[in-house]
Amino acid sequence: MALRQLASQAASGLGLRCTAPSLALTQSPVGLLQAALFRSYSTVIDGLKYAESHEYAKIEGDVATLGITDFAQSELGDVVYVEVPEVGASLSKGANLGVVESVKAASDIYSPLSGEVIEVNSALVDDPAKINAEPFEGGWLAKIKLSDPSEADSLLDANAYKKHVESQAH
Amino acid sequence: MSGVVKVLRLQNFQILRQLKLEEALLRASNDNWFLVNDGTPDPAIVLGISGKPEVMVHEVAARKAGVTLIRRFTGGGTVVVDSDTLFTGLIMGVDEVPGLEPFPRPIMKWTEDLFKPVFGKYGDFALREHDYVFKDVKFGGNAQAISKRRFVHHTSLLWRFDPDRMALLQHPARTPEYRQGRPHHRFITPLQDHVPSRPHLLDQLTASLGSAGFALQEASLVEAEEALARNKICGTRVL
Numbered sequence: 510m511a512l513r514q515l516a517s518q519a520a521s522g523l524g525l526r527c528t529a530p531s532l533a534l535t536q537s538p539v540g541l542l543q544a545a546l547f548r549s550y551s552t553v554i555d556g557l558k559y560a561e562s563h564e565y566a567k568i569e570g571d572v573a574t575l576g577i578t579d580f581a582q583s584e585l586g587d588v589v590y591v592e593v594p595e596v597g598a599s600l601s602k603g604a605n606l607g608v609v610e611s612v613k614a615a616s617d618i619y620s621p622l623s624g625e626v627i628e629v630n631s632a633l634v635d636d637p638a639k640i641n642a643e644p645f646e647g648g649w650l651a652k653i654k655l656s657d658p659s660e661a662d663s664l665l666d667a668n669a670y671k672k673h674v675e676s677q678a679h
Numbered sequence: 680m681s682g683v684v685k686v687l688r689l690q691n692f693q694i695l696r697q698l699k700l701e702e703a704l705l706r707a708s709n710d711n712w713f714l715v716n717d718g719t720p721d722p723a724i725v726l727g728i729s730g731k732p733e734v735m736v737h738e739v740a741a742r743k744a745g746v747t748l749i750r751r752f753t754g755g756g757t758v759v760v761d762s763d764t765l766f767t768g769l770i771m772g773v774d775e776v777p778g779l780e781p782f783p784r785p786i787m788k789w790t791e792d793l794f795k796p797v798f799g800k801y802g803d804f805a806l807r808e809h810d811y812v813f814k815d816v817k818f819g820g821n822a823q824a825i826s827k828r829r830f831v832h833h834t835s836l837l838w839r840f841d842p843d844r845m846a847l848l849q850h851p852a853r854t855p856e857y858r859q860g861r862p863h864h865r866f867i868t869p870l871q872d873h874v875p876s877r878p879h880l881l882d883q884l885t886a887s888l889g890s891a892g893f894a895l896q897e898a899s900l901v902e903a904e905e906a907l908a909r910n911k912i913c914g915t916r917v918l
Binding site for chain 1 (some may be wrong): 727728729752753754756780781783784786787808809821822823824825826827830877912914
């Protein structure tokens with residue numbers, strides 16, 4: 510996160526906007542540079558597994574803690590509202606895990622793995638900004654007991670996810 | 680990537696039905712759609728996914744006035760709608776626009792650029808803190824939902840409004856900076872003061888998709904409503 514702040518300051522010094530670039534029908538060189546800088550400094554944690562749709566799974570035994578990545582929270586903007594599943598709900602890989610609201614948009618979040626929800630992060634009800642501030646720590650969404658741990662083999666590791674994020678630049 | 684947008688033209692169509700339809704087209708259709716609806720027959724107050732009626736609306740007064748409260752599936756604020764509100768709903772796959780990513784700000788920027796040639800004819804148009812404005816007065820609200828690689832961007836445009844009905848809204852805790860504490864009636868402007876023709880405006884907004892390179896295909900309500908039976912998730916409901 511500190512590296513991204515440094516990148517933002519560097520971008521400011523170069524006269525670049527310090528927000529994620531928005532895409533018009535044409536792309537400016539400034540926008541492309543800023544996008545590349547931004548994507549280079551999104552935090553990716555080694556040892557976690559990642560979905561291409563920017564959710565992560567922290568797997569400990571047969572329990573996975575699920576959330577959205579630093580890249581995703583930054584692209585979404587300030588999160589003002591979160592919906593999480595109910596404890597006891599059964600999730601399939603790729604099914605809706607919840608919804609976040611940011612910048613007048615309700616964005617669906619998907620479960621990267623299948624399992625039963627055993628805990629949800631109720632702190633997000635009163636403090637949804639935790640998703641922005643601590644996506645990998647206090648901003649987790651739900652914990653599930655895995656029904657098929659082998660599904661994790663199809664997720665991306667940290668290096669592959671980093672490349673995936675960088676490839677989103679245009 | 681089909682390059683085709685199906686156009687559904689509605690008039691005086693109930694906003695609750697329109698929202699349920701848009702949600703179904705987002706989740707249970709692979710096609711691109713552009714809905715235009717000239718007015719809703721019964722007044723309603725439509726709240727975004729996180730809107731709290733007890734905070735946003737004078738509920739007792741609203742119910743006494745016969746105004747229905749509706750929760751919609753998209754984000755954003757609370758709006759009063761009636762027969763003088765014009766609606767558009769764009770439902771599209773992000774892959775239809777090269778380089779467009781499934782996140783709020785790029786989508787909002789792309790739709791601003793899409794509609795700018797139309798609104799720009801009638802005033803100093805901009806998307807300002809996510810509102811549609813002429814300079815510093817708001818004429819329309821917009822909101823979005825994003826699911827997998829598809830999105831809805833829909834708008835409510837104030838052709839004309841009833842100040843008494845607007846007074847059913849409480850002053851929100853979060854307001855855009857450009858509002859600068861102005862009361863509601865000084866912060867919004869009716870489109871009829873800027874645009875000569877109401878039906879022509881909706882036609883122009885539809886045509887903007889053609890100008891953006893999409894082939895427009897007129898569609899029927901029957902065809903659109905096929906998605907309702909397939910949709911499993913519905914966040915839109917009467918409160």
